Amino acid sequence: MRFATYHHDGRQRVGVLDAADLLHPVDAASLTDVLDDLPAAGAAALDDPPGPHVSAVRLLAPLQPPTVRDFVTFEEHVEGMRGGAGVPERWYAAPTFYFGNPYAVIGPHDDVPVPPGSTALDFELEVAAVISREGRDLTPDQARDHIAGYTIFNDWSARDLQTAEMAVGLGPCKGKDTATTLGPWLVTPDELEPHREDGLLRLALTAEVDGRVVGSDLLSNMSWTFEEMVAYASRGTWVRPGDVLGSGTCGNGGCLAELWGRGAERRPLRPGDTVTLTVEGIGRLTTTVVAGAPVRPLPPARLRPRARP
Template structure:
């Protein structure tokens, strides 16, 4: 099944899509994490709505917001070519580090930064090198802790397109302290138009993932493309690692990490900074993933950073 959330006069409303891409509203006040947390309730609620509810607006006419508000967001690194390209921003001879093959590393992103598939995205304060990241996120459907990879596969409810906007200059500056990324990823994460349940992709299973094409465009100019099954780590492996020593819960997002050629920073590292300028106000970033929909966000001006000074230290630098 495929689910969307749209804006109405009564607030955001979750809906299931019928075979003609028309929204069929689910009962008010229901959200995706709540329905996922009650085993089987999502499908039962959607089945009832499809049989009994009145038809709504077509998908292409709906005012869509993000399909869910995730409680937590973990963003992994699973595409080796992307990892090598990013590393070459600092070392032109860099490759894929050994640690990449030892653990599916991730960082926690900001769930409050979630924006809709067509929302405007402001440039973060003080950012001069704004970027996008083409990804897919798995949505956790059942709570679990210390899961094996086999067990974790049963805890993935479905998938959504994930565009992790990134302030690269802020990110690389803060990571000199061996922390982060944090503030460099703090402004906007766009989620795609549609949440697609895992059963919809069964016949596209391939290798560690799914045989789905991915591409990203800026101002309708193709920038990069890849396939989701080029992931080196599977989504169940991500869920298992995320659950190690802690809980994953319904609605949590597990990002695939950026695909090959799925962001500007990777291209800068591989081909030089002249290959494409950073995002500027007025640019439109479009992501597309086969069967999963995508995003289309316009970049708009952001605010100026407020001065912050330490209590002591060389120069009392402000940022």
């Protein structure tokens, strides 16, 4: 099943799409409310008459997540980003992630503003798993029952801000703080099961800028499964309904920075550019870059005498 959150006739609704792409309203205030039993919620909605066609509504992000964890599971992406420096040995030990900003989540066709002060905006083609129920210290086998479904994840990145702030040894922070696109809908695991090979989902991924393909890969080139990522995320803590776990950027042009790291001469994104990300079995995101807000200046650090009481 495919579940969407949308705005229509002045209301925000949750719906399940039928084979004709008609939306059947789900009896829930938000998708998060029914993540624990999407098949039942969807079946009940499909028994009722349909609402509008998906083309007649404004699609929103499928949900507003309480947390966003973005992993880095594609070895080829790491290689490209490091410009030939090789993959850190530590990368192979565990599926590393950083916490993103849940307040930055926007819908599948919402414009993306250039982050204040950035001149090096980039997209990142990923797929995300959404947690259905809470769990702690899960095994990968247990984690499979905690995945409600999958959606496309665009981790917009201001590469110049990211590089500068990570020199301090923290981050990324403002380099990835302005926008994270999710959508166009949430696809339940059963829909993608025919694509499963050796625990991984063999889905074709494609990135385009202004109609030109700049990257393509297979989701099955991940070095960890989503179940393993969920298990790692739950180690010593909780995952809860609505949590979003991004796969990390795919290889072979899943972002511009990887191409730059391999020596490609391609400019960063700028206002007016359109980015289209397509994932087999899930759908497509099409986003236009627009001008952002100006920088509100701050002073540099104040040098202090380190006085003590």
